[in-house]
Amino acid sequence: MIEDDRIRKSYFVLTGNPFVDAGIYAVEAYYARDFSTLAPEELEAKIDDIVSLYLSEGWKKNLYSIFTGNSAYSNPSKKDKRKASKDFLMGLLKEFSLPGTSGTCIACGRRDALPIRKRDQIPLTGSGKLVNFFAGASSGERYCPVCTFAVQFLPLFLYSVGNRFLLLHSMSSKMMRYWAKRGIKNLEEQIASNNYIGCLQDGYKNQENALFHISEETIRDCEDIFPEENPSITAYIFSNYGQNPPPMEIIYLPNSVFNFLVYIQRIDYPSWRRIVDKGFAKKEDEYKRKSNEVYRRLLEGRSIIDYFIDSKDRSVISDWKVFSYYLKEVRGMEEKRIEVLKKVGDKIADYIRKTDNVKRLFDLETVKSYESLRNVFLKITKDMIANGLEAPLFTIDEYLNDLFPDGSWWKETRDILLFRIYERLADYLKERKEVVEEIEESKEV
Numbered sequence: 111m112i113e114d115d116r117i118r119k120s121y122f123v124l125t126g127n128p129f130v131d132a133g134i135y136a137v138e139a140y141y142a143r144d145f146s147t148l149a150p151e152e153l154e155a156k157i158d159d160i161v162s163l164y165l166s167e168g169w170k171k172n173l174y175s176i177f178t179g180n181s182a183y184s185n186p187s188k189k190d191k192r193k194a195s196k197d198f199l200m201g202l203l204k205e206f207s208l209p210g211t212s213g214t215c216i217a218c219g220r221r222d223a224l225p226i227r228k229r230d231q232i233p234l235t236g237s238g239k240l241v242n243f244f245a246g247a248s249s250g251e252r253y254c255p256v257c258t259f260a261v262q263f264l265p266l267f268l269y270s271v272g273n274r275f276l277l278l279h280s281m282s283s284k285m286m287r288y289w290a291k292r293g294i295k296n297l298e299e300q301i302a303s304n305n306y307i308g309c310l311q312d313g314y315k316n317q318e319n320a321l322f323h324i325s326e327e328t329i330r331d332c333e334d335i336f337p338e339e340n341p342s343i344t345a346y347i348f349s350n351y352g353q354n355p356p357p358m359e360i361i362y363l364p365n366s367v368f369n370f371l372v373y374i375q376r377i378d379y380p381s382w383r384r385i386v387d388k389g390f391a392k393k394e395d396e397y398k399r400k401s402n403e404v405y406r407r408l409l410e411g412r413s414i415i416d417y418f419i420d421s422k423d424r425s426v427i428s429d430w431k432v433f434s435y436y437l438k439e440v441r442g443m444e445e446k447r448i449e450v451l452k453k454v455g456d457k458i459a460d461y462i463r464k465t466d467n468v469k470r471l472f473d474l475e476t477v478k479s480y481e482s483l484r485n486v487f488l489k490i491t492k493d494m495i496a497n498g499l500e501a502p503l504f505t506i507d508e509y510l511n512d513l514f515p516d517g518s519w520w521k522e523t524r525d526i527l528l529f530r531i532y533e534r535l536a537d538y539l540k541e542r543k544e545v546v547e548e549i550e551e552s553k554e555v
């Protein structure tokens with residue numbers, strides 16, 4: 111009966127702890143078996159392989175930064191590191207037990223954790239003045255043998271960014287499995303070419319750019335990841351190197367931004383590249399090192415509306431469909447408001463085309479305050495009436511609730527209108543380019 115229990119029950123349980131969960135998925139990918147089916151006897155089979163990998167020249171340096179210089183894999187006082195590493199991992203396997211209903215392990219909470227694990231076995235469970243990821247620990251933390259074992263496979267999952275590591279965590283098991291497989295693919299390539307160079311990396315030094323790069327890659331490779339997945343990605347950027355490693359940085363990529371990335375990448379990828387390129391102060395090879403304003407704003411919940419507009423050219427990047435998806439999904443705007451802004455934009459565009467009054471367009475582009483913007487609307491409405499066009503631009507209700515609702519910013523409203531006007535007047539502005547420029551110059555004089 112006990113044997114049956116062992117087959118049915120899983121040693122590994124997902125915990126919500128990013129280090130342990132990533133380790134579990136790495137174990138799964140490394141052993142090419144669903145993690146819930148793996149028992150200590152089977153795990154033994156590849157211990158020699160993983161030890162050899164960790165002791166290889168290319169991986170040594172990474173292991174040092176992940177598990178410090180005191181780990182079984184790195185400690186210089188251990189003459190036979192191979193034996194020390196193997197003994198450590200086999201020792202953990204011998205202590206494996208099935209999860210119960212309670213326990214002192216801070217990760218799974220379903221097994222007891224003794225002895226206390228330190229930084230050389232679980233990254234960042236430091237001592238003394240070290241900034242500790244896991245609160246409340248003065249020296250080390252309580253991890254059970256199974257969770258500790260899983261964490262030993264973390265290097266296969268990590269992504270190098272400069273001299274730190276990016277650890278991705280998502281509630282979506284699809285994404286976790288994809289990232290784990292990606293790590294194993296990297297390893298297999300190294301084995302095939304007999305060129306061991308350590309953790310996965312693409313030369314990125316900037317962690318935000320790396321996160322967006324990985325997200326784009328994930329979206330491209332996982333066609334079955336849809337917005338409904340609500341994956342919410344958290345990136346932990348850390349190093350466990352030396353006496354005082356830098357504090358861990360956490361970047362959260364909201365679902366709304368991820369959904370937007372999925373949408374724009376699948377619908378209009380070239381426009382997305384143009385928008386991102388505008389976010390770099392300089393182009394070309396800077397993109398792996400320098401921070402990008404578009405990425406930053408998306409992560410900080412700030413608007414990128416102006417990046418959809420080429421004000422010099424009076425043109426737009428992408429189209430209303432993508433732009434309005436961004437407004438709704440990422441900026442959280444109500445559909446009714448978006449529809450009203452589109453309608454008002456269309457009315458202004460049609461008015462400019464019919465009356466040839468591009469001066470009003472310049473007025474809109476150069477207003478410096480809410481009051482002057484309101485004045486431009488008034489002037490346009492008067493002109494519309496004088497020219498027998500359908501007026502007014504909007505109802506009082508639309509003005510209060512949709513153009514300038516509480517908490518809105520006049521400039522954002524103006525920019526959304528400009529996007530729509532430029533898009534609708536694209537052919538007109540092209541045809542009349544010289545005339546428009548002439549009027550603009552005379553105005554400046």
Ligand SMILES: [Zn+2]
Pocket residue numbers: 215216217218219220221253254255256257258
């Ligand atoms: Zn545990």
